[in-house]
Amino acid sequence: MHLPRVPRSKHEEKSAACARMIRCTTCSRSCGGLRCSVQEHPRHSGTTWPSSSTSPAVNWQQPRHLLNQPHAAAVSESLEQESSGAAGAAAANLLDSLVNYERSGIPPAAGTAGSSRFDLGRMHRLLAALGNPHMGLKAVHVAGSKGKGSTVTLLAHILAAAGYRTGVYTSPHLLALEERIAVAHPGAVSRRPRPLPPDDLAFLIDRHGGAIRSTVAAEGGALSHFEVLTALAFRYFADCSVDVAVLETGLGGATDATNVVPGANLQAAVITALGMEHVEALGGSLRSIAAAKAGILRPGRPLVLGRQLYAEAEEVVLTEAEAKACSPVVRAQSLVSVRSHGIEIQLDRCGQIARERLSLELLSEPDLYGTSFGTMTNRSSGGSSRYLEATVGLVGAHQHDNVATAVAAVRVLQREGGWRLDDEAVVEGLREAQLPGRFQVVKLPGPEGPYVVLDGAHTAESAAALTASLRAAFPGPTTPLQTQPAGSGTDIGPVGHPVALVLAMADDKDHRGTVTALRAVQPRVAVFTSVPIAGSYHRAAAPGTLAGHWQAAAILAASAPSPASPSSSDVSPTTPQHRQYRPFRCRELVQASLAAAFDKARQELRGVRASLGLAPGVGSPGVILVTGSLHAVAAAYKIPELQPLLQMGP
Known part of the structure; x- marks a missing residue:
C-alpha cells in the first residue's frame, strides 16, 4: 500500500x-x-x-x-x-452573491410565458459552460400550485424502490440548501433519495466556480441563485449517472430554470392541482397561471394531469396539450382510485409519526394509443381492476390526489417508457416516502406532553386540508390514538382535543383565506408571530396583520346566518361552513418569535387542563399546531425541545 x-x-x-x-x-x-x-x-x-x-x-x-x-x-x-x-x-x-428572489420577492409577471425576467437563454448558456449536463438526462417534470412537492417525493421513492438511480430536485428547502438536490443509490443500505452532502456541493462550486462566475458576469449579473443551483443539480445528476431525475418546478413552468430538458428526454410531464398562488408573478389570473404551468409540456410527450379544482385551469392545460399533440393525455383519476382506511398516530423511534392506510384501485387502462385527444377523461368500462394495500406517511385527503397522480405517472412510465415498476416498488415507495413539514406529528415527553403538528400550509385550500387531516387524526375528546376514516361523514365539529394554533406567514400569501380556513379548528388559543423568509424578515407578515385577519374572520362568522335559522337551511351541520359559524372562545396573542409563541401555546394548554381539573395522564394533552409556511416549520425545528423528536429517519 x-x-x-x-x-x-x-x-x-x-x-x-x-x-x-x-x-x-x-x-x-x-x-x-x-x-x-x-x-x-x-x-x-x-x-x-x-x-x-x-x-x-x-x-x-x-x-x-x-x-x-x-x-x-x-x-x-x-x-x-x-x-x-x-x-x-x-x-x-x-x-x-447572486440575486435571490426567494428572499427579495418575485417581480410581477416574471414567471409568465415570454417574460424576459427569467430568460431560459441565460440558463442554457450557463449549462453550456458546465458541459451541458442536462442533454443526456431522462426526466419527469412536475408543475402545479399544490401537491407538486409531495408528488415528486412519492414518485421518486417509487422509482428508487424499483432499483433505479434516481435524482430528485425540489424547492424550497426546510433547513439546509443541500436538501433540494438528492440522489437514491441502488447499492446503498437505504434506497431512499439522500440529500447532497455539503462537501459535494462545496466541491461542485469549487470545480465549476470559474465557469459560473464568468457566465454571471457575461449575463450582467442577471443569473439568479435558483438558476445557478438548478444548473449545479443537473451537473450533479450527470456526474452521478442517474437513470432518471424527478424535477419540481420552482415557479410556474414556462420560464422556470428546470424547463430545459430536451423534449426527447422528457419521460412525462405531470401537472398537479392548480390554484391562485403566486398570482402576481404568474400574470394575475387563473388562466395565466395555468398557461405558465403548461409551459413544461413537450410535443408528443405524455401528460399526467392531477385532479383539478377549477375547470378553467384544466381547460387551459388541455388546450395546450392538444396544440402540442401530447400523447397520451391521462387524468390521474382515470387510472387510480384511492380510498382511506384512516389516519393513525404511531409510536416511532423518532417520536410520533402520522400514517394513513390506503386502498389503491388500479383501474383497467383505456387504450393509450391511437385515441383522439381528450378521451382519457373517464374510467375504462372494460377489463378488470387490481387492488393494492399501502401505508403512507403523507396523510390527509388532499394527499390522496397526490398519491393517485404519482401512481398514475408510474403506470404511464411503465407503458410509455418501458420502466420496470412493479406493485412491490409502488407499495415500498409509498411507505418510505417522507416529507418533513407536511402533517408531521410528534409528541412531547410525559403524560401532559402535547402532540405537535407541523404543517407548511399557506393557502386557503391547504389550510382547509390541514383542518380535515387534524380532525381525522384526533377525532375523539379523550382517545388521541383512535383511527377514523377521513371523509367518513363523522368528522363534524371541532377537533376533539384542545388546540393551540401558532401561525406565521409570508406577506405575499392569502392571509384572509388561510386564517378563515384555520378557524374551523376552533383553537383555544391562537398565537401569531413572524419568522424569517429565506433568511430575511423582508417578506415576513407582521403578527399584527395576521391577528387582524383572524379578528375580521371572527366578526364575519358572528354576523353570518345561524345554521338553525330558516334563512340558512342550505348550510348542513356536516359542512365546513357550519363549523365556522359555530361560536367559540379563543385567546389571541402575539409573540416576537416562533420559539416564544410555542412556549406560550404550551402554557395555554396547561391552563386549559388546569381549568378542567384534569390529573396527569387523564384526558387529552392537547395539540400544538404550527403552520402558515415551511419557514415556520423550519423555525420549529430549531426549538431545542423538539429537535430530538424531529430527526429524520435513516
Missing part, C-alpha cells in the same frame, strides 16, 4: 487535492474525488477510481479509506476538515 502523494510545493495544489477528499455516501469513509460519492464505491465494486483530466496530478495508488495506517487516517481527516471548511465558505460566498 502507498500513501497518496500530496503536492507540497504549492499551497494551491495542496488545497485542490484536499478539496477532493470527500465522503462516500455508501460507506461514509473518506476517499479521493467527487466520483466517490456519486458512483459505486471501489470498496463495494472492487474497482479503482477513474482519474479526472481536470484534477491536479495526484498519484492515487489506493483508495484512501482502504489504508490501515493510523497516521494516514489522521492526516486524511485533518486535511479533509481544513479543505471542507474553506470550500464550504467559498461556496456560500458565491451563492450569496
Whole structure:
C-alpha cells in the first residue's frame, strides 16, 4: 500500500487535492474525488477510481479509506476538515452573491410565458459552460400550485424502490440548501433519495466556480441563485449517472430554470392541482397561471394531469396539450382510485409519526394509443381492476390526489417508457416516502406532553386540508390514538382535543383565506408571530396583520346566518361552513418569535387542563399546531425541545 502523494510545493495544489477528499455516501469513509460519492464505491465494486483530466496530478495508488495506517487516517481527516471548511465558505460566498428572489420577492409577471425576467437563454448558456449536463438526462417534470412537492417525493421513492438511480430536485428547502438536490443509490443500505452532502456541493462550486462566475458576469449579473443551483443539480445528476431525475418546478413552468430538458428526454410531464398562488408573478389570473404551468409540456410527450379544482385551469392545460399533440393525455383519476382506511398516530423511534392506510384501485387502462385527444377523461368500462394495500406517511385527503397522480405517472412510465415498476416498488415507495413539514406529528415527553403538528400550509385550500387531516387524526375528546376514516361523514365539529394554533406567514400569501380556513379548528388559543423568509424578515407578515385577519374572520362568522335559522337551511351541520359559524372562545396573542409563541401555546394548554381539573395522564394533552409556511416549520425545528423528536429517519 502507498500513501497518496500530496503536492507540497504549492499551497494551491495542496488545497485542490484536499478539496477532493470527500465522503462516500455508501460507506461514509473518506476517499479521493467527487466520483466517490456519486458512483459505486471501489470498496463495494472492487474497482479503482477513474482519474479526472481536470484534477491536479495526484498519484492515487489506493483508495484512501482502504489504508490501515493510523497516521494516514489522521492526516486524511485533518486535511479533509481544513479543505471542507474553506470550500464550504467559498461556496456560500458565491451563492450569496447572486440575486435571490426567494428572499427579495418575485417581480410581477416574471414567471409568465415570454417574460424576459427569467430568460431560459441565460440558463442554457450557463449549462453550456458546465458541459451541458442536462442533454443526456431522462426526466419527469412536475408543475402545479399544490401537491407538486409531495408528488415528486412519492414518485421518486417509487422509482428508487424499483432499483433505479434516481435524482430528485425540489424547492424550497426546510433547513439546509443541500436538501433540494438528492440522489437514491441502488447499492446503498437505504434506497431512499439522500440529500447532497455539503462537501459535494462545496466541491461542485469549487470545480465549476470559474465557469459560473464568468457566465454571471457575461449575463450582467442577471443569473439568479435558483438558476445557478438548478444548473449545479443537473451537473450533479450527470456526474452521478442517474437513470432518471424527478424535477419540481420552482415557479410556474414556462420560464422556470428546470424547463430545459430536451423534449426527447422528457419521460412525462405531470401537472398537479392548480390554484391562485403566486398570482402576481404568474400574470394575475387563473388562466395565466395555468398557461405558465403548461409551459413544461413537450410535443408528443405524455401528460399526467392531477385532479383539478377549477375547470378553467384544466381547460387551459388541455388546450395546450392538444396544440402540442401530447400523447397520451391521462387524468390521474382515470387510472387510480384511492380510498382511506384512516389516519393513525404511531409510536416511532423518532417520536410520533402520522400514517394513513390506503386502498389503491388500479383501474383497467383505456387504450393509450391511437385515441383522439381528450378521451382519457373517464374510467375504462372494460377489463378488470387490481387492488393494492399501502401505508403512507403523507396523510390527509388532499394527499390522496397526490398519491393517485404519482401512481398514475408510474403506470404511464411503465407503458410509455418501458420502466420496470412493479406493485412491490409502488407499495415500498409509498411507505418510505417522507416529507418533513407536511402533517408531521410528534409528541412531547410525559403524560401532559402535547402532540405537535407541523404543517407548511399557506393557502386557503391547504389550510382547509390541514383542518380535515387534524380532525381525522384526533377525532375523539379523550382517545388521541383512535383511527377514523377521513371523509367518513363523522368528522363534524371541532377537533376533539384542545388546540393551540401558532401561525406565521409570508406577506405575499392569502392571509384572509388561510386564517378563515384555520378557524374551523376552533383553537383555544391562537398565537401569531413572524419568522424569517429565506433568511430575511423582508417578506415576513407582521403578527399584527395576521391577528387582524383572524379578528375580521371572527366578526364575519358572528354576523353570518345561524345554521338553525330558516334563512340558512342550505348550510348542513356536516359542512365546513357550519363549523365556522359555530361560536367559540379563543385567546389571541402575539409573540416576537416562533420559539416564544410555542412556549406560550404550551402554557395555554396547561391552563386549559388546569381549568378542567384534569390529573396527569387523564384526558387529552392537547395539540400544538404550527403552520402558515415551511419557514415556520423550519423555525420549529430549531426549538431545542423538539429537535430530538424531529430527526429524520435513516
